[in-house]
Every structure is written in C-alpha cells, then in structure tokens.
Amino acid sequence: MTTTFNVAIVFASGYGHTKAVAEAVAEGANGVEGVTATLYHLPDVDWDALDQADAIIFGSPTYMGNVSAPFAQFKDDSSKRWFSQAWKNKIAAGFTVSGSWSGDKNITMTTLQILALQHGMVWVGLDLMPGNNSSAGSPDDLNNVGATSGLFVQANVDQGNEGIRESSFATARHFGQRVALATQRWGKEG
C-alpha cells in the first residue's frame, strides 16, 4: 500500500495571478505519485485539513513590499496552531508574485519563511540555477528571475494571466514537484 502525502497550498490572490501560479504549483505536486495537493484560496481555509497535511506551501502576492493583508490575517490566525505546535515538523515552502522583476519579493519570502520556522516547520526552497542572466539568457528560461529561497514569479500589472510567461508556470510546476518529493523523503514521523 502506498502512503499518501498531503500537500496543502494556502494562498492569497488579489487579481488572479497568484491563484494561477498556485494552480501550477499544485499541478507539479500532484504529478508525484502518492501525493495529493489541495488549494486553499484565502480567506477560505480548512484549518483541520492544514493540521492533517504533511506539507504546507504558503503563497501571497507582494503588495507594497510584503504579503497582502488577507495573508497577514491568516498568519495572525495561525497563532492558535503555534500555541499547540500543531504544524511542528511539517514541510514548508513559499511563493510570491509581483509586477517587478525584482521588487521586494525577497522580503515577502522572508515573511513566509519566518512564519514557517516559528511553527517549527522545515523549509524547502527552489533548487534551480538562475536563468536569464547571461548574454544568451532569456525570460523563457526556467527560474527567469533567479530565485533561491522559494518561487518568485513576475506578472505584468496591466494584464491577466496572459501576462505570466509559460517559463514561469513551468518553474512553478517544477517547484510543486520538488516540495512533493521532499515531503515524501521527509516521510511520516516514525
């Protein structure tokens, strides 16, 4: 019998870009046999399902340099889980989307990391070399912005999801797969 691992993806999304990226992350995770990824679009979240999950991936747009207010509300509300250490030793990872190629996505990612680490979770980043940073580089490379600590996606501010490159979606699928594989390797508590 195969053990099933549950990956919860909890995200805020204002205009739909982050939602589209979340779906690509889920697709990547679901592609790993024995892993089931479930999406929770804030403020709709199933706390019991999070408590049962083997991994939680946190996602938020970067607004004014950090996570959006709906994500911050979720962060604050999660303090109940911290008091009971309910998420201790789960796998964690994060993603963020902004209009700028750099902007302050690192600051958002630090917020997501610190949240996970306060919960006693174990953090998995992105494992792709940076694309698009040489004379032959192209925005169509995987990891086109050169993220390390999680998944960073650039989305044009005056477009819908057509303003997100296919390379970014492919990076998101890879990222979902990486977190799913790490969750399997980390395994159930013995």
Place this chain on the structure above:
Amino acid sequence: MTTTFNVAIVFASGYGHTKAVAEAVAEGANGVEGVTATLYHLPDVDWDALDQADAIIFGSPTYMGNVSAPFAQFKDDSSKRWFSQAWKNKIAAGFTVSGSWSGDKNITMTTLQILALQHGMVWVGLDLMPGNNSSAGSPDDLNNVGATSGLFVQANVDQGNEGIRESSFATARHFGQRVALATQRWGKEG
C-alpha cells in the same frame, strides 16, 4: 514665526502594549518645540492628515514574525498614496513590540522600512548605543534590547503595560524626540 512640523504616528495594537509605546513616542516628539505629534490607532486613520504630515512613524506589534493584519491592511491601502507619490520625501521611522527579547522584531522592522522606502520616504533609525549587554548591563538601560534600525520594545505577554519597563518607555520618548529633530532638520521642501 515658527514653522510647525507635523509628525503622524500610525500604529496597530492588539492588547494595548504597542499603544502605550506609541504614546511615549508621541510624548517625546511633542517635547520638541515646533513639533506636533498625532496618534492614529488603526484601523482609524486620517489619510488627509497623513498626506499633510512632515513625518510618519509606523508601529505594529510583531505577531507570528511580522506586522499584524490591521497594519498589513493599512500597508495595502497605502498603495493609492504610492501611485500618486503623496508621501515622497517625508521622514519615516518605525517601532515594534513583542514578548521576546529578540524574537523576530527585525523582520517586522524590515517590513516597515520597505514600506517607507517604496513610498520614497527617508528612514531614520534609533541612535542609541545598545544597553544591557555587558557584565554591568541591566534591563533598565536605555535601548535594553540593542536595536539599531528603529525602536524595539519587549513587553511581557501575560501582563498589561506594567509588563513594559520604564527604560523602554524612556527609549521610546528619546526615539520620538530623535525623529522630531530629524524632521526639523530635513525641513520643508524649499
């Protein structure tokens, strides 16, 4: 005729600790001749008054490693001011309160800094050497936690404002004075 400088202090406070610190910051700023400090307890904020202010001091408790949701909502809402660059070149500063002596107050402060800098504001930190870090040190020293980038205050989680040391309030008054003096020196746009 003396020019008057307006310092707005915009803060979130869940249990009253951050409010008490905000009041001490205001007291310090108001002690500088020609400076008037006004407190805005989120979510109650007067956006027109902020637009007219010469300086804005941002304050939030540190909850789960970052600013609280009410502060994050204010941050997001301030994007309208960013579009119009309404706060460009104002003086900015920040403070945060948490139960732990360190905890993740630095991460909250980074959030406040990045918000201010995205608005094109000019950031003033704390100018006190660290106290309480030698064999003769004491929690009753000014700057008892050794903050640099803004005002950090430790408040016991199971107490009201009696759980905040007088040295912390004195540090807060000094910080308010420092920001007020910096606002005067920076002056009105020529």
Place this chain on the structure above:
Amino acid sequence: MTTTFNVAIVFASGYGHTKAVAEAVAEGANGVEGVTATLYHLPDVDWDALDQADAIIFGSPTYMGNVSAPFAQFKDDSSKRWFSQAWKNKIAAGFTVSGSWSGDKNITMTTLQILALQHGMVWVGLDLMPGNNSSAGSPDDLNNVGATSGLFVQANVDQGNEGIRESSFATARHFGQRVALATQRWGKEG
C-alpha cells in the same frame, strides 16, 4: 548496521563566544546515536568533508549587523560548490551570537538561510517556544531571547564565555540534537 550521519559545524568566531556555542551545538548533535558532529573553525575548513556531510550548520557572530568577514569569505568561496550543486539537499541550520538581547541577529540568520537555500539545502530552525517573556520568565529559561529561525545567543561583550548563560548553552545543545534528529529523518538519498 547503523548508518552514520555526519553533521559539519562551520563557524567564525572572533573572541571565542561563538566557538563556545558551536561546541555546545556539537555536543547536542553528538548525543544522538549514529550522528557524528565535526567542528570547523574558519578560516580552517575541510571542503571535502563538507561535501561528504549530511548536514551543515553555519555559525557566525553578528558584527555590525551581519556575519563577520571570515564567514563572508567562506560564503563567497562556497560558490564553487554551488556551481556543481555539491550541497544540494543537505540539511542546513544556523546560529549567531551577539552582545545585545535582540540586536540584528535576525539579519545574520537571514544571511545564513539565504546561503543555504541558494545551495539547494533544506533549512531546520529552532523548535522551542520562547522563554523569558512573561512575568514568571527568566533569562535562565531555554530560548531566553525567543528565536525561531535558528539559534540566537546573547553574550556579554566585556566577558569571556562566563558571560554566556547556562540556559543558552542548554538551548545550543537542544538545537544540535534537533538538527541531528532532522538529519536522520531526512535520511540518505534514495
């Protein structure tokens, strides 16, 4: 036959405080059966041993708000390992020591995290609730500064290792044990 896991502890230390903490981390890790911890005091480091290690714990004092220059040199030199992805999927963790109770230890820890994540490593933080933050709290509590993302230690600047509390050493031993157990759970690839 028991599998042996190797935990490398690579640290910079200017005055000996960080070295003393590193030794306590090693003691905690060595206390886990099947785990061997080895200390590398920068600039003396055995790169081949790091390549063979199952986990690397990074340590540095906080000087002027970040890692010290010898640690930064090690960070830069590790780029060769990044090019070959030699440390990908190893377990990583970090610790820092400063005179202040807060100071900028979070910033140092962010530096250590980002380094590990660029290498594709998996980050383990501290899993202790904060001590010393209530009316009944005491600096003699475990995790007396309230760290989350790694191990933070306060050391008086005018003293040697007698200026580090036994509670801090006990926290360091716990932290070493936690990283060792996480390394075992993560296991050997494949």
Place this chain on the structure above:
Amino acid sequence: MTTTFNVAIVFASGYGHTKAVAEAVAEGANGVEGVTATLYHLPDVDWDALDQADAIIFGSPTYMGNVSAPFAQFKDDSSKRWFSQAWKNKIAAGFTVSGSWSGDKNITMTTLQILALQHGMVWVGLDLMPGNNSSAGSPDDLNNVGATSGLFVQANVDQGNEGIRESSFATARHFGQRVALATQRWGKEG
C-alpha cells in the same frame, strides 16, 4: 559662498560591474552643483575622508546572497567608527549588482541598510516607480527591476560592462543625483 557637500561612494567590485555602476552613481551626484562625489574601491578606503563626508553610499555585488567578503571586511572594520559615533547623522544609501533579475539583491540591500542604521545614519532609497512590469514595459525603462530600497542593477554574468543596459546606468545616475540632493536638503548640522 556655496557650501560644498561631499558624497563618498565606498564599494566592492569583483569583476568590474559594480565599479561601472559606482562610476555612474558618482556621475549623477557630481552633476548636482555644490556636490563632490569621490569613489573608494575596497579594500582601498580613506577612513578620514569618510569621517568628513556628508553622505556615504555603500555598494557591493551580491555574491551567494549577500555582500562580498571585501565589503564585509569593511563593514567589520567600520566598528571603530561606530564606537565613536563618527558617522552619526550622515546621509546613507546603497546599491548592488547581480546576474539575476531578482536574485537576492534585497538581502544585500538589507545588510547595507542595517550597517548604515547601526551607525545612526539616515537612509535614502530610490524614488522611481518600477519600469518593465507591464505589457508595454521594457528592460530599457528606468528602474527596470523595480527596486525601492536602493539601486539594484542586473548585469549578465558572462559579459563585461557591455552586459549592463544603458537604462541601468541612467537609473544609477538618477540615484546619485537623488542622494546628492537629499544630502543638500539635510544640510550641515546647525
């Protein structure tokens, strides 16, 4: 008689990209009447000149997620100035260069900010709206990466300075001008 303001630009540069950006920053600052910018290429630095400067702009490439070792050495060495508070109330700003469009430039910039704020300096960021983040955007826009807290420049890793866009140099000149104007407005201590 016009008061002269001195802006010191202290930078590390491994392959020449950061040096080229530093020169553009200097050009922008020198373009402001009454301002003289001077470049210090680490490890060559004139500490007395820094003590006399009205503003110090810090620059470093981003290597493995943070400032390079030569910059970290300068940071550590500056502790003597911190003890004497020699740089208190000077204007400060920062820039960094990396191969990636995002990468971890934010983390490097946080390091530069924290250094400046520990010295009691006053931090000036970039005041340009983000370019290159809409359907009509282009890497040839000013602020093509969307930085807020300082100057971020992308430079191709397999090229010399021809791998840096003219828009990035123009952004650097603007940034130098902004810091120079802020230094004038802040003025000499009364």
